[in-house]
Amino acid sequence: MIDHLPILQVIVPLLAAPICLILREAQLVRWFTLIASVFAFVISVLLLQQVQAHGTLIYSLGGWDAPIGIEYRIDQLNAYLLILVTSISSVALLAAGTSLQKELTERKETYFYVAYLLCLAGLLGILTTGDAFNVFVFLEISSLASYTLIAMGRDRRSLWASYQYLIMGTIGATFILIGIGMMYMMTGTLNMYDLAERLPEVQQTKTVFTAFAFFMVGVCLKLALFPLHLWLPNAYAYAPSIATVFLAATATKVAIYVLLRFIFSVYGFEFSFSHLPLKEILVALGLMGIFAASIVAIYQNNIKRLFAYSSVAQIGYMILGLGIGSKTGLVATLLHLFNHALMKGAIFLALAGVVYRVGSVNIKAFAGLGKQMPWTMGAIVVGGLSLIGVPLTVGFVSKWYLVLALLESNWWPIAILVLVGSLLAVIYVWRLVEAAYFRPALQDSAPYKEAPLMILIPTWILVLANIYFGIDTSFTVGLSEQISASLFGVAK
Amino acid sequence: MNFLEQYNYWIVIVLMMSGFYIVIAHGNLIKKLIGLTVFQTSVFIMYISMSKVIGGTAPILNEAYKVYSNPLPHVLILTAIVVGVATTSLGLALAVRIKEAYGSVEEDVIQEKDLQQEGSQE
Amino acid sequence: MTFLKNSVSLLLNQQTIKRELLRSTVIEITINVILLALLTLTAISLAFTKDLFASVMLMGVYSLLSASFFVLMDAVDVAFTEAAVGAGISTILMLTVLAMAGRFENRALHHPRIALFVVIGTGIMLVFGTFDMPAFGDINAPVQTHVAPHYIQQSGAEIDIPNIVTSVLASYRGFDTFGEVVVVFTAVIGVLALLEMKSEEVRNSVAPAPMYQHKILRIVGKILIPPIMLFALYVQFHGEYGPGGGFQAGVIFSAAIILHAILFGVETTAKAISLPFVKVLAALGVLIYGSVGIVAMLNGGRFLEYNALAENAITGQHVGIIVIELGVGITVATAMMVIFLTFARRVGKSNGESA
Incomplete structure (x- = not known):
């Protein structure tokens, strides 16, 4: 069975989805979904072991070797992200049963879980495949499922947010399709590694250049890079809490993976960074994203939307790291992928607890919650500190590497800007802390109870992970450095 | 002469861009989806154009023919058509729910109502 | 001229x-x-x-x-x-x-100038990209010389069915097609999650008037429905030899059911085909496809490696392709029915509210 791990990674959640529809009973489906997700997590851990022991794993689907058929190809980068996605998915599902009771009617719960599994399978499919067109197919599976998840929010604005996301997402996917088509036109192949071999021959052509541009714009729409982020804040703000946890922590990360894979493994570092002003573009957009989104976040009264804008800013940090174009810069990006998932996972899960008890995430509703819901608010505070980048949290580790990379390249003015950006995070996190701890509770309502255990436990799993990986960085930093070295190694 | 070589692709670009224009310029949610369909269908035309071999025939093996057009883009576009209709139906379902919730399928009316709602909450 | x-x-x-x-x-x-x-x-x-x-x-x-x-x-x-x-x-x-x-x-365009600017910019970029494209119809273009020749020259020996598109779709790139079926299934879930109504809502709704009273439509429609279904079956099982296959067959089959719904009313059709059962079928189609892959794995092959399905590789390929095409046909046909009927029922709800 060990041989089949790469495909099992995807088909376990993929086949669990239709089975869930047949099972129908919400209770049953809930457990089944959780088991499928945990199983996927176990597979991803085994995969990482296999990759560390034997190097890149290749699995030819249908027994047809690439480029004739489609192949799955898993190296450290894939395995790293697979672990990230499946672990966050499993933790979020722990809280799903309780949280959804308040946010969905029972009849729709089954559909929620089916869509969730399909979204998970779609993301995992993107992460495992070595075929450019297969990326498009699984991208659409995950996208369609996430539009559904978002539209299931209680507020009618979730519908509008989902529609906007659908339009932007489909434009992005169509751009990606145009890009893949032009690459295929010039090389005759769809396999990423075959493409990497055949592209250098034609890399001076205008067609390949256009293909690269369209593919990148399409992916950047998906990963909500400033200024293509407009769909994200409302989508995260009005989706059911569990959907927000899952999507905020994973979906944009997978899009960044696609970006990295095509920049480094398909086009090659040299083409991407030497022939094009990609470095300047990425750094500029990253910085603009950090500042614009952080400033907008400060003025938000809806706390879910506040942290959604903060996500756009954090994507800016990741893109900035990539834009530096050095090994350390890439390490910073890879670290922040993982760390940001932990922070936002913890924060949005805690907010799920607030929604469960209070029913609102407006900043006014937070008055006095610091005393009434100490564990929930504690989680948000730790997550917030991590966002700011305080030592002993994961946020510090990734910021440290980012600043290190900037200083290595003698880009100290930008390093200063990054630190100023962190100060903006202090402001928006402080607004929340001030409301929760220093304002008296509203008189007219009975005090709220602490969030239910089934939400608190997964929240604190992620909070402790924030602290653990902030102190013991051997796993994340070690792996990121290996990945970064191998990505640059391939390129040179 | 060159004109003929790239003629198909240039027309395809005009088609794609009319679809793209409808998506971003029109405010009616259903019209946007129509634009999206046109945009995607035009990309299909690009793929199918590249598969064609002049003097070739449909890729169904037959002893009478030797030259076949490339079957691979056909397969890709079959998949893409299905993806397209799936997206359209989901988009339409959202439009129906939006109509029920907001009483309109016009972008600016919806945004106005959202602003009012946010204003009244604060 | x-x-x-x-x-x-x-x-x-x-x-x-x-x-x-x-x-x-x-x-x-x-x-x-x-x-x-x-x-x-x-x-x-x-x-x-x-x-x-x-x-x-x-x-x-x-x-x-x-x-x-x-x-x-x-x-x-x-x-x-x-x-x-x-x-x-x-x-x-x-x-x-x-x-x-x-x-x-009823509304004016949104920032038509900016939209035009974006669109023209994108268009210029694309035209720029065409300058180095291989000429239209060129037999020496990279797409015709790499990978594709394998399908054209070898599929006869490796899979032995005349329609190369079916060979590529069902076997060489069978996993893409599996993904495609899952996309359809995802759309069904999305539409159901958004539009499905509770049974009491269905009872309170006023379904759109069927076209039953139009005699010519009714008679012609009734005559047409069976041949449409028959044609769907032909397309389903003829996909190896000519154009067609599970996807087209599924759509055509659902067209017959949709015609029925238009003629005799949504509720009559929903009862006739038993909508809850049809939903299960949509899931089943995906599982049929997936289980072919798993059986191949259990027989010692890779996922979807049809060669492992039978003693003889060619027979294995044929068995695999027929079964997965069946899965595709079932999911697509039922998906289209469910999607159409769910939409059509919802029309009844807005009718019910306004009445």
Whole structure:
């Protein structure tokens, strides 16, 4: 069975989805979904072991070797992200049963879980495949499922947010399709590694250049890079809490993976960074994203939307790291992928607890919650500190590497800007802390109870992970450095 | 002469861009989806154009023919058509729910109502 | 006319092309030019009309024209699908939604200048990209010389079915097709999650009047439904030899059911086909496809490696392809039925609320 791990990674959640529809009973489906997700997590851990022991794993689907058929190809980068996605998915599902009771009617719960599994399978499919067109197919599976998840929010604005996301997402996917088509036109192949071999021959052509541009714009729409982020804040703000946890922590990360894979493994570092002003573009957009989104976040009264804008800013940090174009810069990006998932996972899960008890995430509703819901608010505070980048949290580790990379390249003015950006995070996190701890509770309502255990436990799993990986960085930093070295190694 | 070589692709670009224009310029949610369909269908035309071999025939093996057009883009576009209709139906379902919730399928009316709602909450 | 001369002189340069081939090629190119001109006309008039009903019709026309274009480009399977899906299913879904959302766009365009600017910029970028593209129809283009020749030359020996598109779709790139089936399934879940109504809501709703009272429609429709279903089965099982396969068959089969619903009312049809059961079938189709892959794994092959399904590799391929096509057909047919009926029922809800 060990041989089949790469495909099992995807088909376990993929086949669990239709089975869930047949099972129908919400209770049953809930457990089944959780088991499928945990199983996927176990597979991803085994995969990482296999990759560390034997190097890149290749699995030819249908027994047809690439480029004739489609192949799955898993190296450290894939395995790293697979672990990230499946672990966050499993933790979020722990809280799903309780949280959804308040946010969905029972009849729709089954559909929620089916869509969730399909979204998970779609993301995992993107992460495992070595075929450019297969990326498009699984991208659409995950996208369609996430539009559904978002539209299931209680507020009618979730519908509008989902529609906007659908339009932007489909434009992005169509751009990606145009890009893949032009690459295929010039090389005759769809396999990423075959493409990497055949592209250098034609890399001076205008067609390949256009293909690269369209593919990148399409992916950047998906990963909500400033200024293509407009769909994200409302989508995260009005989706059911569990959907927000899952999507905020994973979906944009997978899009960044696609970006990295095509920049480094398909086009090659040299083409991407030497022939094009990609470095300047990425750094500029990253910085603009950090500042614009952080400033907008400060003025938000809806706390879910506040942290959604903060996500756009954090994507800016990741893109900035990539834009530096050095090994350390890439390490910073890879670290922040993982760390940001932990922070936002913890924060949005805690907010799920607030929604469960209070029913609102407006900043006014937070008055006095610091005393009434100490564990929930504690989680948000730790997550917030991590966002700011305080030592002993994961946020510090990734910021440290980012600043290190900037200083290595003698880009100290930008390093200063990054630190100023962190100060903006202090402001928006402080607004929340001030409301929760220093304002008296509203008189007219009975005090709220602490969030239910089934939400608190997964929240604190992620909070402790924030602290653990902030102190013991051997796993994340070690792996990121290996990945970064191998990505640059391939390129040179 | 060159004109003929790239003629198909240039027309395809005009088609794609009319679809793209409808998506971003029109405010009616259903019209946007129509634009999206046109945009995607035009990309299909690009793929199918590249598969064609002049003097070739449909890729169904037959002893009478030797030259076949490339079957691979056909397969890709079959998949893409299905993806397209799936997206359209989901988009339409959202439009129906939006109509029920907001009483309109016009972008600016919806945004106005959202602003009012946010204003009244604060 | 100068254009025709150009095309003839271009072809004369390629001396390898025989005379009779030349004549047919000129005809092909002429039709190509006309079709593309019509497509452009349709797309541009779409941008200007404010009548959504007209827009939907134009969209259907656009689909049919592109289907004709695909035939010209030798992509018969794609043409078949585009005609069934683009001109058929999409159009009818759009019309159903128009019944709820109203017929006219009543607002001005949004920042038409900025939109035009973005669109023209994107277009210029794309035109820039065409300058180094291989010439249209060139047999030496990279797409014709790498990977594709394997399918054309070897699929006869490796899979042994005449339709190469089916070979690639079902076997060489069978996993993409699996993904495609899952996409359809995802759409079903999305539509159900958004639009499915509780049973009491269904009871309170006023279903749109069926066309039962139109005698000619009813009789012609009744006569048509069985042959449509029969044709769907033919397309399903003939996909290995000619254009067709599970996807097209599924769409055609669902068309018969949709026709039934239009003639006899949504609720009659929903009862006749038992909607909850049909939902299960949609899931089952995906599982059938997946289980072929798993059986192959249990037999010592890779996922979807049909060679492992039987003693003889070719037999294995045939068995695998027939079963997965069946899975595709089931999921697509039931998915389209569920999606259409869910939309149509919802029309009844808005009727019920206004009544």
